[in-house]
Amino acid sequence: MSKASQSELTIGRLAEAAGVNVESIRYYQRIGLIEEPVKPQQGFRKYPVRAVEHIKFIKRAQQLGFSLHEIAELLELGEGHCRDVRKRAEKKRDKIEGQIRDLQALHDTLSQLIGACRAGKNAHQCPIVEALLKQDTPANAC
Amino acid sequence: MSKASQSELTIGRLAEAAGVNVESIRYYQRIGLIEEPVKPQQGFRKYPVRAVEHIKFIKRAQQLGFSLHEIAELLELGEGHCRDVRKRAEKKRDKIEGQIRDLQALHDTLSQLIGACRAGKNAHQCPIVEALLKQDTPANAC
DNA sequence: GTAAACTCCGTACTCGCCTACGGAGTCAAG
DNA sequence: CTTGACTCCGTAGGCGAGTACGGAGTTTAC
The missing domain is CATH 1.10.1660.10 (Multidrug-efflux Transporter Regulator; Chain: A; Domain 2)
Structure with a gap:
């Protein structure tokens, strides 16, 4: 043992x-x-x-x-004084906030597009495609 | 020209x-x-x-x-029928939701720690360090 | 006490995402 | 019509984050 x-x-x-x-x-x-x-x-x-x-x-x-x-x-962060630790943590937090904002924006855009697609608002082009590429792509369907 | x-x-x-x-x-x-x-x-x-x-x-x-x-x-997503496009967009959206939740959790944790660090609640170890590693690291300061 | 399983250590390889290089061909300005 | 900047194309190199391998040594279970 x-x-x-x-x-x-x-x-x-x-x-x-x-x-x-x-x-x-x-x-x-x-x-x-x-x-x-x-x-x-x-x-x-x-x-x-x-x-x-x-x-x-x-x-x-x-x-x-x-x-x-x-x-x-x-x-x-564990080494060094608390003030430094905090400073760096705050910086990291700001960065994370930015990432969240970006993801949220993408999320909202997707939601909106999903809604439009479901409603079939646009007969000649898929709204998702349209928005993703701003008039690009071969484009069919929807 | x-x-x-x-x-x-x-x-x-x-x-x-x-x-x-x-x-x-x-x-x-x-x-x-x-x-x-x-x-x-x-x-x-x-x-x-x-x-x-x-x-x-x-x-x-x-x-x-x-x-x-x-x-x-x-x-x-631009190729294929609207229904497929929507399905994939929804999947992607779910994934993004998960990412946002995770980032939000990290953000909150960091905020909380920054607050604790600022308040100087814990004299013998930096709360950030403590929380990050759960009793790990050499640890000084704070 | 031997075999199977595990550790150790170095080195090499993979994969994603580029970046660099070099010898063409091409264009545009003077 | 030349010169300098740019394109084209293939191939090679680089960095981050591993993964694989192979011949040791070590441990554990039977």
């Missing part, structure tokens, strides 16, 4: 727990996004359980459109 | 007008994202002015996190 079984993981178990594959973890280590535990002279590296959350955070952030570089920045 | 000067562009002018570089346009053509005008037996290819909007649309969509492949799909 290993006395550390619930507080330490091998890379394989970590990968499984975090839902990524081993190679990705090794890649994150290579680029300095996560820390590589020292290798014991005997046996394999051991990862703390919280590394699971750490990696999940990376994946979540990535799905939100952050690059690994940006994620590294987010993580580095 | 060229009689078509305001309705046709060379690739260079198109690139300039759309704010991308020539190579990108050629790349988009290669992958079939935009159509390459036929080459006249004499002279250079001519692009219609609306190609500018077309490319700008691509860049806007890209900034919203669409891959070129997805953008191609959006553009292809």
